[in-house]
Amino acid sequence: MKLCVIALVISYSFLSGCNPTETVINTNRDEIAVSTPVQVQEISPKNSIPAEPTESKKQRALRELLSEDFTYQQAHTLNTNDPEDLFVLYTNKIFNNFTVPKDIKPETHLILDVQMSADGKISSIEIAQTSGEYQFDNSAILAIRSIGIFSEVKNLSEAAYNKYFKFHKIKFSPLILSGN
Numbered sequence: 770m771k772l773c774v775i776a777l778v779i780s781y782s783f784l785s786g787c788n789p790t791e792t793v794i795n796t797n798r799d800e801i802a803v804s805t806p807v808q809v810q811e812i813s814p815k816n817s818i819p820a821e822p823t824e825s826k827k828q829r830a831l832r833e834l835l836s837e838d839f840t841y842q843q844a845h846t847l848n849t850n851d852p853e854d855l856f857v858l859y860t861n862k863i864f865n866n867f868t869v870p871k872d873i874k875p876e877t878h879l880i881l882d883v884q885m886s887a888d889g890k891i892s893s894i895e896i897a898q899t900s901g902e903y904q905f906d907n908s909a910i911l912a913i914r915s916i917g918i919f920s921e922v923k924n925l926s927e928a929a930y931n932k933y934f935k936f937h938k939i940k941f942s943p944l945i946l947s948g949n
Contacts, residue, residue, distance in 0.1 A: 856937075
């Protein structure tokens with residue numbers, strides 16, 4: 770799973786009122802298993818037609834959050850003047866393009882130093898700490914390059930650009946990406 774699953778698990782936990790430890794997300798992209806406590810909804814005599822069970826509404830919300838068509842903009846109203854929001858969008862684009870190669874150990878991680886120009890073009894990508902797995906490292910570098918120009922940084926102040934985008938580090942880990 771991609772990085773956004775972490776936020777989705779937290780969102781689902783808040784929706785369902787359960788502890789994050791009670792929510793299980795399968796790392797298989799096609800199958801998602803969610804384990805939450807059963808909630809009983811009382812039906813009052815005034816309401817002869819039972820309301821839709823709370824759990825099904827929550828399951829539908831989770832399904833919408835995890836659907837392929839659900840974008841970051843639908844989940845979060847993007848403030849293009851907020852550099853933190855833009856950095857989240859930027860990393861989300863990267864992790865959506867990242868594929869973990871097969872047979873990678875869960876403890877594998879990689880740290881990349883990235884330099885971006887003020888127009889949003891990636892100037893350089895250097896390995897700060899290698900994972901020791903060429904395929905994993907290469908996949909991460911390709912994910913960053915694949916976003917092309919992140920033009921949203923053009924509207925930032927020079928101070929915000931320098932703080933968040935000019936030089937930054939990105940950590941890749943199969944555990945982070947799977948939501949575990």
